[in-house]
Amino acid sequence: MKKEVLLIILLFSLISCQRAAETPKETAQNQPVLESPKTASLEIELSQFFELEKEHTYSIASSDFNKDGFDDVVTGVFNGQSKVFMNNKNGTFTKTPLSLNKYNTQAVSVIDFDNDGNDDIVIGNNNQPIIIFKNDGMGVFSVNAELDKTIVEDIAVDDFDLDGFDDFAIATDFKENCVYFNNRDGTFEKIVVSKGIPSTSIQAADFNNDGKIDLVIGVNRRPSEVYLNEGARNFVLHAQLDGTQNTKAVAVVDYDDDGKEDIVIGNNKNANKIYLNKDTFTEQPAFGDGNIYALLSADLDNNGFNEIVVGDYEHSLRIYSKSNGDYSLLKTVPAGYVHDLAAGDFDGNGQLDIAVARDNENSIIYLS
Numbered sequence: 001m002k003k004e005v006l007l008i009i010l011l012f013s014l015i016s017c018q019r020a021a022e023t024p025k026e027t028a029q030n031q032p033v034l035e036s037p038k039t040a041s042l043e044i045e046l047s048q049f050f051e052l053e054k055e056h057t058y059s060i061a062s063s064d065f066n067k068d069g070f071d072d073v074v075t076g077v078f079n080g081q082s083k084v085f086m087n088n089k090n091g092t093f094t095k096t097p098l099s100l101n102k103y104n105t106q107a108v109s110v111i112d113f114d115n116d117g118n119d120d121i122v123i124g125n126n127n128q129p130i131i132i133f134k135n136d137g138m139g140v141f142s143v144n145a146e147l148d149k150t151i152v153e154d155i156a157v158d159d160f161d162l163d164g165f166d167d168f169a170i171a172t173d174f175k176e177n178c179v180y181f182n183n184r185d186g187t188f189e190k191i192v193v194s195k196g197i198p199s200t201s202i203q204a205a206d207f208n209n210d211g212k213i214d215l216v217i218g219v220n221r222r223p224s225e226v227y228l229n230e231g232a233r234n235f236v237l238h239a240q241l242d243g244t245q246n247t248k249a250v251a252v253v254d255y256d257d258d259g260k261e262d263i264v265i266g267n268n269k270n271a272n273k274i275y276l277n278k279d280t281f282t283e284q285p286a287f288g289d290g291n292i293y294a295l296l297s298a299d300l301d302n303n304g305f306n307e308i309v310v311g312d313y314e315h316s317l318r319i320y321s322k323s324n325g326d327y328s329l330l331k332t333v334p335a336g337y338v339h340d341l342a343a344g345d346f347d348g349n350g351q352l353d354i355a356v357a358r359d360n361e362n363s364i365i366y367l368s
């Protein structure tokens with residue numbers, strides 16, 4: 001009983017912290033916004049650091065595009081220009097549109113498609129072509145290829161055929177979920193994995209530890225699906241996860257630290273679910289709820305265990321961290337309408353920070 005009372009007090013204090021932090025303030029472009037951490041934590045102190053821009057930013061990704069040791073950001077903007085934010089290493093970023101065209105971009109990922117060591121970008125749009133942008137090495141991008149016109153909800157980049165060149169997989173809304181295999185000449189071979197299902201999210205991981213990268217596809221109101229990579233550019237359905245949830249996001253984490261990647265299913269208006277990777281995928285007790293739109297699995301405190309970051313439409317970012325063998329809520333920070341999350345080291349201190357894509361609010365970066 002005492003614990004519950006303490007928890008309620010803690011929750012209220014977190015909520016009031018958020019309210020206070022949501023007070024509007026001057027947030028001029030290219031001016032850092034420094035705030036003190038919202039809650040005390042020995043391991044992860046998050047302070048809001050920078051506001052990128054107010055757009056319909058549905059997707060966000062990070063890489064060090066010019067190899068200056070500081071991670072940069074790319075946003076995927078719906079009904080607007082997606083942009084690269086190059087890190088000036090002093091708390092400011094310089095933004096440049098990826099293209100002068102407006103797209104309905106719903107997914108953005110980093111891919112080195114030509115294997116020249118400079119990270120390039122792939123964007124997936126709503127009923128528009130998939131576009132690949134080449135990085136000249138200085139963080140200047142140009143259109144390299146336009147692929148199929150489809151409805152991309154999410155993109156996962158990995159080397160699925162182990163030829164040293166990045167491939168990518170897409171989750172689509174009732175279209176074809178595909179893997180695009182890199183032919184190493186700027187063209188791709190499309191392999192259909194599944195189709196005609198309302199997919200929302202996709203992640204790549206080696207679930208059966210055979211060295212070949214597999215896929216989990218998050219599906220709305222139908223079972224989410226795990227596909228194993230059989231080699232020879234072939235994927236087979238391995239597992240279907242509970243199908244009653246409004247799944248909006250998936251993440252991969254070794255939840256029980258047994259060397260096998262487990263799956264986090266992020267649900268809208270339902271509790272999140274963990275599926276442990278045993279002989280089959282086994283559902284675990286639920287954790288957290290809300291209007292989930294984004295999940296991030298990343299080791300924010302460099303302790304060897306990934307934190308699970310949950311972003312939702314209810315103004316908060318919740319960080320679950322592993323302690324005493326289980327995940328528990330470490331802290332909540334204000335975040336507005338979170339649409340996507342990415343990890344990167346934006347202040348060069350060796351600890352991963354969090355980039356938050358927000359719809360119709362300034363996208364932000366939290367420093368850790």
Ligand SMILES: [Ca+2]
Pocket residue numbers: 063064065066067068069070071072086087
């Ligand atoms: Ca950089």
Ligand SMILES: [Ca+2]
Pocket residue numbers: 111112113114115116117118119120135
């Ligand atoms: Ca490249």
Ligand SMILES: [Ca+2]
Pocket residue numbers: 158159160161162163164165166167181182
């Ligand atoms: Ca490949």
Ligand SMILES: [Ca+2]
Pocket residue numbers: 205206207208209210211212213214228229
């Ligand atoms: Ca595998």
